[in-house]
Each structure stands twice: as structure tokens, then as C-alpha cells.
Amino acid sequence: MVKVNEKVEVHDVEVLKWARELIESSPSYHVAGNEVVHSVDKNEIWRGEECLNLLAPEAPTSSIVRKLLSSEVGIRAAEGHIGPKQRWFAGTKYIDEIEALCMELLKKAFRVNYADHRLIASMIGNMAVYATMTEPGDPIMSMNQPFGGHSSNRLDGPAGIRGLDIHNIPMDPFELGVDLTEFEKVAREVKPKLVTLGASMTLFPFPVKEMHDIISEWDGKIFFDGAHQLGLIGAGMFQDPLKEGASVLTGSAGKTFSGPQSGIILWDEAEITEPLTDTIFPALAATHQVNRVAALAVSAAEFLAYGKEYMGQIVSNAKALGKALNDRGVTVLGAHKDYTETHQVIVDVSEYGGGYDVAQRLAEANIITNKNLIPKDRPEDWDEPSGLRIGTTEMTRYGMKEQEMEYTADLIVSLLEKKENAEQVKEKVVAFRRSFNKIHYCFED
Numbered sequence: 001m002v003k004v005n006e007k008v009e010v011h012d013v014e015v016l017k018w019a020r021e022l023i024e025s026s027p028s029y030h031v032a033g034n035e036v037v038h039s040v041d042k043n044e045i046w047r048g049e050e051c052l053n054l055l056a057p058e059a060p061t062s063s064i065v066r067k068l069l070s071s072e073v074g075i076r077a078a079e080g081h082i083g084p085k086q087r088w089f090a091g092t093k094y095i096d097e098i099e100a101l102c103m104e105l106l107k108k109a110f111r112v113n114y115a116d117h118r119l120i121a122s123m124i125g126n127m128a129v130y131a132t133m134t135e136p137g138d139p140i141m142s143m144n145q146p147f148g149g150h151s152s153n154r155l156d157g158p159a160g161i162r163g164l165d166i167h168n169i170p171m172d173p174f175e176l177g178v179d180l181t182e183f184e185k186v187a188r189e190v191k192p193k194l195v196t197l198g199a200s201m202t203l204f205p206f207p208v209k210e211m212h213d214i215i216s217e218w219d220g221k222i223f224f225d226g227a228h229q230l231g232l233i234g235a236g237m238f239q240d241p242l243k244e245g246a247s248v249l250t251g252s253a254g255k256t257f258s259g260p261q262s263g264i265i266l267w268d269e270a271e272i273t274e275p276l277t278d279t280i281f282p283a284l285a286a287t288h289q290v291n292r293v294a295a296l297a298v299s300a301a302e303f304l305a306y307g308k309e310y311m312g313q314i315v316s317n318a319k320a321l322g323k324a325l326n327d328r329g330v331t332v333l334g335a336h337k338d339y340t341e342t343h344q345v346i347v348d349v350s351e352y353g354g355g356y357d358v359a360q361r362l363a364e365a366n367i368i369t370n371k372n373l374i375p376k377d378r379p380e381d382w383d384e385p386s387g388l389r390i391g392t393t394e395m396t397r398y399g400m401k402e403q404e405m406e407y408t409a410d411l412i413v414s415l416l417e418k419k420e421n422a423e424q425v426k427e428k429v430v431a432f433r434r435s436f437n438k439i440h441y442c443f444e445d
């Protein structure tokens with residue numbers, strides 16, 4: 001129970017205090033505003049130019065995409081569906097062009113009948129799916145966090161908010177995939193209306209077709225949350241869930257797809273078009289940031305032009321990094337299956353102090369990764385899990401190839417095994433980054 005006048009704060013109180021004091025001690029609000037710009041500039045130099053960015057959910061956008069994100073159209077109101085009769089506001093003739101181009105480019109990039117461009121985040125796409133395809137109390141199945149499951153499909157995310165009865169998809173901790181035999185048993189008992197596949201920690205494809213065949217008996221549907229794999233799916237580098245039986249696919253535009261951070265939703269079936277589109281608007285999106293839609297459209301065009309080559313290199317680099325780490329004595333998950341079929345490499349760092357500690361130490365040396373739960377952890381080990389997740393998207397777009405993955409592994413291992421301290425490794429990282437500062441696989445500005 002919160003008492004009267006008690007202050008509750010979820011955020012770190014020290015950081016908030018820092019900001020409050022800075023604002024209070026600024027001679028004017030103009031100066032306070034400049035402090036924001038100063039923080040942005042510091043981040044741009046540090047993360048943008050001096051770090052080895054190996055965070056799996058990140059990707060650098062091209063300079064055209066970045067310019068579009070600050071374009072004039074970003075102040076325009078355009079809620080509704082495309083076309084003059086479908087919107088509340090007049091003055092949208094060029095906005096209709098932008099949005100129609102975006103939608104058609106997305107359909108082409110993913111070879112689908114329907115796409116929507118109005119999701120501010122992929123989380124909202126997942127909410128749209130649960131709102132459209134389930135009723136409160138319905139049973140669904142999704143993966144739990146130690147196997148890579150994401151909060152959006154669990155109790156603490158949109159699936160929980162919808163009041164769904166969530167069951168675990170049985171997983172094989174060694175093969176890092178679905179245990180089909182167990183799945184069939186549990187599914188026959190639970191009779192899920194929806195089975196959600198896709199994950200934040202994602203190395204290998206899922207048996208979409210086999211699972212679809214099982215749940216079709218009671219008309220269960222597959223929803224594929226391809227937040228991470230979206231670009232790989234578009235480029236044909238990963239399984240194509242919609243062609244294997246999934247009814248709907250959501251994804252993050254800013255992960256492997258390498259567009260502006262936001263969400264994309266894709267489907268082929270005519271029957272879900274109206275309910276899904278009518279949930280996106282007017283339920284979950286109103287002002288959907290047309291500057292972002294323009295940026296997304298150009299990202300899709302860049303993806304159509306360069307996606308195959310770019311996504312192929314991401315996966316080759318991830319395999320090379322997995323092997324290089326394994327060769328240097330680090331425990332890499334999925335080593336018996338060539339490490340990965342995505343942009344991710346997952347390592348067990350429990351012998352080096354665990355995921356939290358290792359990620360913090362690497363960050364001191366300008367190597368940016370994240371702690372991650374792995375199958376041997378429990379969901380409640382979230383603060384101090386055993387794993388580390390490494391992604392190759394960003395450094396691939398900066399031009400790195402397999403050879404650079406060897407050196408990346410050297411830097412990581414040198415720090416893990418304390419052959420060098422963070423300061424020494426950092427110096428090498430900064431020098432290394434100097435040769436990789438141009439964005440590839442995009443249109444010239």
C-alpha cells in the first residue's frame with residue numbers, strides 16, 4: 001500500500017536527482033535545453049564513433065533516413081487510413097503519397113499481400129494481434145524468457161494486459177529449439193487459440209509448419225513475432241513464417257531491418273485485414289509520425305536494393321564471431337549447429353562473473369553488448385543472468401567482414417581473461433573503429 005504523500009519512483013533516483021539539480025542550477029531554461037543537446041552530442045561521439053556496438057537490437061540508419069526523421073512532414077497530422085475520404089484532416093495529399101509508397105515498398109520487401117506502417121513500436125503490433133485474434137481468458141502458448149521469450153508475449157506485456165491464459169512452449173535447452181513431441185502433448189491439452197513464436201534471443205529457425213499442422217485441428221493460429229529476424233526474413237536468410245503457416249508477422253523496423261525504430265505488421269489472409277487494420281486505427285495509433293513513415297519507406301527501398309547482400313553478411317559475421325570466440329575457449333551456445341542462423345551469438349559467461357558484470361566491464365572498454373538469460377537460468381535471474389548476447393548488425397553495416405570478427409573476439413577475450421585492462425582494450429577499440437565509420441548497403445546521400 002502506498003501511503004498518503006509517499007513518493008514512489010521506479011526510475012533511478014540518483015540519475016533523476018542529477019537532472020533536477022542541473023535544471024535548477026542552470027541560469028536559464030535555454031542553458032538547460034542546451035544540456036540536452038550536449039548529452040546527445042556526447043552519445044553521438046562515444047556510441048557513434050568510438051564504440052564497438054554489438055547490441056543485437058540496434059542498427060545504424062543511412063543519412064537519408066536520419067534526415068527524413070527530422071523533416072517538415074513530422075509536424076503534420078494525418079490520422080486515419082490512406083486516402084482523402086479516410087482521414088479526419090484535409091491537406092494530406094502528399095502524405096497519402098508517402099504512406100502509400102511506404103506500404104507498397106513494405107509489401108514488396110516481404111512478398112506479402114498486406115502491411116501496415118503506423119505502429120510506433122513492435123510492442124504495439126503485438127498488442128494489435130492479441131486484441132484482434134484473442135478474447136480475454138483465451139489460452140495461448142509462448143516461450144519463456146530463459147529461452148529467449150519476450151515480455152510482450154508474456155504476463156508482463158500486451159499478452160498479459162489482454163488477460164490471456166499463457167502457457168510455455170516446451171523447449172529443448174541443448175538444441176535451442178522447440179521440443180515438438182512435448183509441444184504436441186501440451187498443445188493437445190491446452191488447445192491454444194494462438195501460439196506465439198519468435199524471440200529476443202534467437203539463433204535457429206522454428207518448426208512453424210509442424211506446429212501449425214498440430215494446432216490447425218482446433219483452428220489454432222500461429223503468430224510470429226519476428227522483431228529481431230525481420231530483416232533476415234525479408235532477405236530470405238531465415239524461414240519465411242507466413243509461407244510456413246503463420247497468420248501474422250510483426251517485427252521491429254529498427255532491428256535487423258535497419259530502418260527507424262518502430263514496428264511493422266505483415267499478413268496474407270484477407271479475413272484478418274479489416275479487424276487488424278481497424279484495431280491499429282483507431283485503437284492503437286492516431287498521430288503515427290509521418291516523418292518516421294517517410295524514413296521507413298526509404299529504408300524499405302534501401303532494403304530492396306541491398307538487403308540480400310547486407311543480411312547475408314550479418315549472418316556470416318555472426319557465424320565467424322561464434323567460431324572465433326569458441327576457438328578462444330569461450331562457451332558459445334549452439335556450437336554444434338554452426339553457432340547461429342541469425343545476427344546473434346549467445347555466450348555463457350558464468351565463469352567470467354556472469355552477464356551483468358561482463359556487460360558492464362565490456363562497456364568500460366567501449367564494447368557494447370547486453371546481459372541475457374540463457375536456458376540454464378530461471379526467469380527470476382533477470383538481474384544477474386549467465387549469458388551475454390552479441391549482435392553483428394551494426395558493425396556489419398559499418399563494413400566489417402569475417403576477418404574483423406576475429407579481431408573482435410580477440411578484444412572480448414582479452415578483457416574476459418584479464419590479459420588487458422578496460423583502458424587498454426578501449427584504446428584498441430577506438431583505433432579499430434576509425435577504419436569503420438562509413439555506413440554501407442544504402443543509397444548515397
Ligand SMILES: *Cc1c(COP(=O)(O)O)cnc(C)c1O
Pocket residue numbers: 057121122123124149150152198199200201225227228251252253261262263
Ligand atoms: C524487441 C522485441 C519486441 C519489441 O519491439 P519494439 O520495436 O522495441 O517495440 C517485441 N518482441 C520481441 C521478440 C523483441 O525482441
